[in-house]
Amino acid sequence: MTKPKVASDWLAGCAGCHMSFLDMDERILELLKLVELRATPITDLKEPDEEGVDVGILEGGISNTYNIEVAEKMRSRCKILVALGDCAVFGGVPAMRNFAGADEALQRAYVEAESNDASGMVPNDPELSTAVHVAPVSDYVKVDIALPGCAPSADAIFEVLASLAQGKIPEVKGELNDWH
Numbered sequence: 001m002t003k004p005k006v007a008s009d010w011l012a013g014c015a016g017c018h019m020s021f022l023d024m025d026e027r028i029l030e031l032l033k034l035v036e037l038r039a040t041p042i043t044d045l046k047e048p049d050e051e052g053v054d055v056g057i058l059e060g061g062i063s064n065t066y067n068i069e070v071a072e073k074m075r076s077r078c079k080i081l082v083a084l085g086d087c088a089v090f091g092g093v094p095a096m097r098n099f100a101g102a103d104e105a106l107q108r109a110y111v112e113a114e115s116n117d118a119s120g121m122v123p124n125d126p127e128l129s130t131a132v133h134v135a136p137v138s139d140y141v142k143v144d145i146a147l148p149g150c151a152p153s154a155d156a157i158f159e160v161l162a163s164l165a166q167g168k169i170p171e172v173k174g175e176l177n178d179w180h
């Protein structure tokens with residue numbers, strides 16, 4: 001039987017969801033019996049290298065034009081698209097800066113932050129003001145499965161992928177610690 005191909009990519013977010021995937025540890029061997037891992041934290045390829053991926057996983061929210069391009073590419077290459085983690089599902093913690101607005105967020109990051117070792121000026125880069133806003137993946141492309149959590153547990157990720165590999169739509173619960 002042909003195993004479904006799985007690929008993941010990483011948008012604007014921290015590495016937490018990535019690390020949670022790796023936290024499967026030896027269960028990855030179990031997972032490998034069910035799926036073929038293409039571009040994932042395991043293979044360290046950062047995006048699917050081919051068409052016809054069965055399950056695509058996107059981590060992180062969208063905060064710039066490059067993220068949009070990656071999301072659109074993943075959508076076009078993957079039959080099922082999974083938004084992994086709070087950032088991808090609804091913007092998560094990074095989206096809190098949306099409430100401040102671009103000018104205030106940039107002022108706080110570049111001028112007021114105590115740890116800032118820059119010149120105390122907001123850089124003159126037009127990309128910055130568009131990069132401040134964080135949006136969920138579903139604002140730009142269709143998402144088939146949303147797996148919230150910051151980060152979702154390795155068990156939750158395993159369960160979703162194992163279910164999809166067996167042709168089932170996984171039952172996704174809302175909270176990381178509520179998975180089992």
Ligand code: SF4
Nearest residue numbers: 013016085086087150
């Ligand atoms: S959901 Fe949490 S762990 Fe995942 S990318 Fe966002 S902040 Fe990081």
